[in-house]
């Protein structure tokens with residue numbers, strides 16, 4: 001009999017919390033969580049109390065003896081935890097609105113995890129998650145850190161390179177891609193071998209009933225995804241069929257920022273003019289969600305949560321915790337050290353790939369090499385990520401500029417510095433140590 005678990009969720013006041021609570025409840029038989037600690041900062045107190053009360057009602061309705069603790073004291077929550085999950089947003093939604101609106105006001109893509117938005121989010125988030133990892137080294141050195149904070153790959157890599165904490169990064173995009181492919185195939189007897197980086201991952205091979213079907217299924221999947229989006233925060237994608245067929249792999253929905261940059265910019269500028277960037281839409285969704293959460297009769301995850309891009313993220317987070325705890329050795333898609341999986345990248349680079357999950361952590365599957373163009377792209381994107389991590393840790397302006405100058409979404413000549421300087425000013429309260 002293993003000991004019952006203590007879990008700490010940092011950013012517990014998030015509107016996503018009912019998602020993770022529902023995920024733990026449904027897996028309770030396999031993963032007996034005794035204590036779930038929802039942690040937030042003072043500014044998130046009101047939300048934490050609302051969502052915490054809902055979590056308690058959900059647990060009571062399910063009849064599982066999981067204690068829900070609400071706290072602003074992170075150390076109390078981390079002490080002797082077995083798993084720590086992060087779903088925090090430094091600077092809250094206001095910061096995301098700036099990340100999206102400032103670049104767009106200069107005609108550059110504004111996106112939460114890609115381009116300037118993802119870059120600024122990394123500068124704000126990495127120091128905070130590293131602080132949490134340091135606290136974990138003291139308070140729960142053997143715990144797993146399951147990171148869901150964006151940009152997931154950069155945050156996970158920062159933890160691997162700057163602390164001794166075991167950390168796995170997650171994303172719900174591969175789950176969305178699997179659902180989408182399942183809808184096209186029409187049964188569950190298939191397997192997608194994922195390879196790439198977070199929000200830059202490809203379905204490298206798709207197998208069905210004992211044979212590879214990647215090339216023949218790609219046009220059907222593309223057709224399907226032109227009417228139905230893979231994740232709610234991104235619109236359906238009208239890919240160029242010949243291009244994807246030539247690529248020979250299934251691109252993820254975020255690839256459209258790179259493969260269809262001008263089309264997306266045009267679309268985003270329209271939303272920007274209407275005051276409806278994704279962050280602004282999410283603000284409305286969040287307000288409505290918290291009103292729903294306040295209802296004392298509500299005792300389950302409401303369907304309205306499906307409007308968020310991270311819907312179903314508990315399938316990844318809680319599923320991974322179960323797989324580690326039970327040593328299930330099932331295959332999941334995780335952000336983990338490369339260790340030779342993608343030949344062109346360093347061993348300590350974090351990649352997103354299919355891996356067998358053991359109680360010791362993920363063991364990646366051997367993959368055939370990426371096609372030459374994809375190898376070039378991924379080396380560039382990983383170099384951008386590594387420079388960004390270095391800039392975030394050293395708080396170094398010149399390294400930041402170097403990163404921004406190689407990313408195709410942020411490389412805009414003299415305008416790159418103009419946008420970056422404006423973003424630095426806007427985010428000054430969340431960038432301690434930077435000379436602004």
Ligand code: G6P
Nearest residue numbers: 172173231233278282308309310
């Ligand atoms: C996707 C991504 C997440 C991202 C989310 C945004 O699912 O995988 O990394 O955070 O959507 O959703 P939102 O509803 O906040 O725009």
